[in-house]
Amino acid sequence: MTTEMLRSDAERRLSKKALNRSFWTWYHGSITGYNHQVMEGMSFATAMVPIVEDLYDTEEEKRDALQTYQPLFNTEMHMGFAVVGITASLEESKARGNEAVTPDMINGVRTSLMGPLAGMGDSLIPGTYVPILLSIALGLSAGGSVLGPLFYIIAWNVTMLLFVRFLFTRGYRLGVNSAKLLVGRQAMAIRESMVMLGSIVIGALAATWITITTSFTIDLGGTHVVDGEEVANQLHLQDTLDGILPGLLSLLLVLFAWFLLAKLRISPPLVMLIFAVIAFLGVLLGFFDPGLTSY
Template sequence: MKKLSKKTLNHSFLNWFYGHLTCFSQEHMQTFGYMTAMLPIIQELYDTNEEQTEKTLTYSTFFNTEPQVGSIVVGITAGMEEARANGEPVDDETINGIRAGLMGPLAGIGDSLVVGTLLPILLGIALGLSGGGSPLGAVFYILAWNIGMFLIMRFMYFKGYELGGKAVEILVGEKANAIRDSIIMLGTMVIGGVTASWINITTSFQMLGSDGSVIVDLQKTLNDVYPSILSAVFVLICWYLLSKKRLSPVVVMLILVAVAFVGVLLGFFDPRLAY
């Protein structure tokens, strides 16, 4: 009976960790990164060049998912390839069916949890540590992201190898959806707290009487009605532009720069408040 060694599994995982975007293109996306990760598996399980070539071509079909959470797919197919090498009824169609069926759901899960939740949290913490120009925030983010993602991806890879085809039900079942929704909700609350701490938009607009005294201080009036309402409005506008209008972050930032520039010219914003 053929059994993949720990060394080979680690080699396969490292190939995916470092090379999942190998030869990335719009036509192939992560196909060749996936194939690179499967090469050590195939080379250990099959002896002849003909067998290795045939099995490698299994992984030439299109593949693209969120790479961190998607590590589990590579682990699953490593386990399925081991089963195939031992004579179990696993063929190309079965393996590619698993890959095609999981890459979409895992992309949604990974983008929600990693890109939409974890990254903003880490960046928020890093910003807090960077006060006064301290490099501690950058160091924290680099270490936290790379070490954290390495450990998460390695865990997902080996859990996929351990579970094999059983992982499909776990990943796309009702319990998985409930856990994902709970984590997203928690992440949204954390991101909201970070937003409230770091965004502070105020206005300098005032109405003066004939004697030069202040009749209306707009910021004071807004604070009496709804403290930090301008900050909340701007956050909601950015969310609307990004999620509903599908504008890129760069375009949204340019819009904010334009609004700030016009606001200063009209006296609605005071540039000194930015310091």
């Protein structure tokens, strides 16, 4: 490339095409390049290739710019769109001659954001938003209706596409200043509110879809007359539990599952196996009636 073809620093601006390529590269490949050395670092570097190609003219400049993105990077993939947008803005500023923006500064921003955004994204998206959508989809799926899965597929893809596009665009426009919006006090308050909402939704979902009853009875001896018929005196455990707290067995199951997953760190497949063993033994011993109990 001749000197006459090189652009001045002031002429180096990102095009919409380059930004769109970077957006879709991260959208489709944020996890595909995952490895244990740099985690999402390879995917992040790949998402920055369109940015670097659009800003720099020589192969040496492009190579040096991509060296910036070798270190480890790992965050919740949807919230990661904000970091990609912010980094694109910083890279553009560096290419235009801003001496305050250095490779170390860019990596410092990436490192400082990936942790808080990972925690926020994990609690808001799989921890809150997904259960809300699933609870609605389960309700629509009653009777085998196809509306439930269709609703989830469409609602998830449309809303998340709009959400990540907003994060990417806002991150690019505000640059490093957008970090205050993402990890500031207001953002933390929103996160805590959404976590509380998610807990309420999960609790309501458990109370609606988990029903456990027991057929266990205790023979008290003797008989009594009911509607002109003589019946044995028996204590029905389920009636007693309903008098204390309706749905008590379902609540205990949910709390037990939480204890196994959160406190003992047992894997979900093993928890399911434990529940299967409990159900089998419960039916075998007469504590559960297969015709009356659903899981």
